[in-house]
Amino acid sequence: METWDAIRARRNVRTYQDRPITAEDLDRILEAARRSPSSSNQQRWDFVVVTDRERLRELAKVWTYGQHVASSAATVALLARDTSDPDEQASIQYDLGQASMSMMIAAADLGIGSCHSAVRDQLLARELLGHPGDVRCEVLIGFGYPADRPLNPISKPNRRPFDEVVHRERW
Amino acid sequence: METWDAIRARRNVRTYQDRPITAEDLDRILEAARRSPSSSNQQRWDFVVVTDRERLRELAKVWTYGQHVASSAATVALLARDTSDPDEQASIQYDLGQASMSMMIAAADLGIGSCHSAVRDQLLARELLGHPGDVRCEVLIGFGYPADRPLNPISKPNRRPFDEVVHRERW
Numbered sequence: 001m002e003t004w005d006a007i008r009a010r011r012n013v014r015t016y017q018d019r020p021i022t023a024e025d026l027d028r029i030l031e032a033a034r035r036s037p038s039s040s041n042q043q044r045w046d047f048v049v050v051t052d053r054e055r056l057r058e059l060a061k062v063w064t065y066g067q068h069v070a071s072s073a074a075t076v077a078l079l080a081r082d083t084s085d086p087d088e089q090a091s092i093q094y095d096l097g098q099a100s101m102s103m104m105i106a107a108a109d110l111g112i113g114s115c116h117s118a119v120r121d122q123l124l125a126r127e128l129l130g131h132p133g134d135v136r137c138e139v140l141i142g143f144g145y146p147a148d149r150p151l152n153p154i155s156k157p158n159r160r161p162f163d164e165v166v167h168r169e170r171w
Numbered sequence: 172m173e174t175w176d177a178i179r180a181r182r183n184v185r186t187y188q189d190r191p192i193t194a195e196d197l198d199r200i201l202e203a204a205r206r207s208p209s210s211s212n213q214q215r216w217d218f219v220v221v222t223d224r225e226r227l228r229e230l231a232k233v234w235t236y237g238q239h240v241a242s243s244a245a246t247v248a249l250l251a252r253d254t255s256d257p258d259e260q261a262s263i264q265y266d267l268g269q270a271s272m273s274m275m276i277a278a279a280d281l282g283i284g285s286c287h288s289a290v291r292d293q294l295l296a297r298e299l300l301g302h303p304g305d306v307r308c309e310v311l312i313g314f315g316y317p318a319d320r321p322l323n324p325i326s327k328p329n330r331r332p333f334d335e336v337v338h339r340e341r342w
Contacts, residue, residue: 001173001174002174002280003173003174003176003276003280004199004277004280007203007206007273008206010206010208012208027333030337031333032178033336034328034330034331034333034336034337035181035325035328035330037181037287041330043330043331045336046336046337046338046342047338048338048339048340048342049337049339051340052340086260089257089260089261090257090261091264093268094264094265094267094268094310096265097264097267097268097270098268098271098272099268099272100265100269101208101268101270101273101276102178102272102276104208105178105273105276106175109173131342139265157205157206158212159206159214160205160214162198162201162202165204165205165214165216165217165218166201166205166217166218166220167217167218167219169220169221169222169223169226170301171219171302171303171306
């Protein structure tokens with residue numbers, strides 16, 4: 001798909017077809033994350049990709065609004081070093097946002113929808129994913145083929161108007 | 172450009188041709204930012220796009236390593252509400268990361284390179300951009316046509332190995 005179409009076609013998808021994502025396509029999505037830029041190229045992230053249905057069902061319980069994870073074809077957990085330094089935390093989050101967007105655009109290009117889930121129950125996440133104690137699961141992104149309709153460029157996104165959000169030369 | 176090529180072609184570009192970005196292309200890059208997902212669709216961001224050469228030269232002084240801003244064809248400043256709540260700050264940063272990546276991929280698709288700059292001198296940023304006191308300039312992204320070589324998919328990116336950064340089912 002053309003890049004500009006993929007960017008405009010990406011949308012939150014919470015209900016998925018019962019159809020797996022091929023290993024090749026899943027690796028491409030993960031490769032997009034791996035290639036993302038990060039502060040001083042530190043790459044302070046790890047990705048756990050989950051496709052096992054039973055584990056996905058359990059993983060969906062880490063947040064009230066994460067039910068879409070249960071029926072996703074695959075969910076990627078984004079993990080990073082746990083830190084009490086707010087500046088480091090902010091910098092890591094910015095980089096995780098970049099990696100997330102890269103994955104979601106790569107997925108949209110393949111007709112695959114995506115949706116975030118926060119991680120409130122950190123103990124359950126650790127039990128399921130098995131990451132070390134100094135690492136924290138920051139966000140989950142569920143992926144799957146949309147159950148409702150294919151991804152197509154959205155002409156009128158539900159966003160603040162362009163001229164409100166964009167300022168020219170000065171605020 | 173095909174999406175997967177644009178994702179793989181994006182790289183930090185710090186030296187630019189003396190060639191403007193058309194208004195249409197610049198608006199597309201900003202539209203990519205506007206369309207980005209955000210926590211509960213809050214869109215806690217504003218974008219100031221700067222193309223005036225004198226202002227770009229001044230803006231380049233907000234950080235020691237931001238000199239590329241001076242010669243960029245355009246620089247987009249990403250601004251958000253200043254907050255002392257670390258959780259809100261982390262959430263905003265994640266969303267700004269998503270908007271940044273979306274812009275950089277949209278730019279790569281057009282053959283336009285990009286590079287981040289941090290913002291250390293907040294007073295200077297405010298003087299130049301004119302944003303309100305409760306808003307903070309979080310990051311700058313310079314854009315321009317690469318002076319060195321065109322953007323092409325990178326076969327061996329300088330990143331941690333795939334099998335180190337990606338875990339299957341569990342850490």
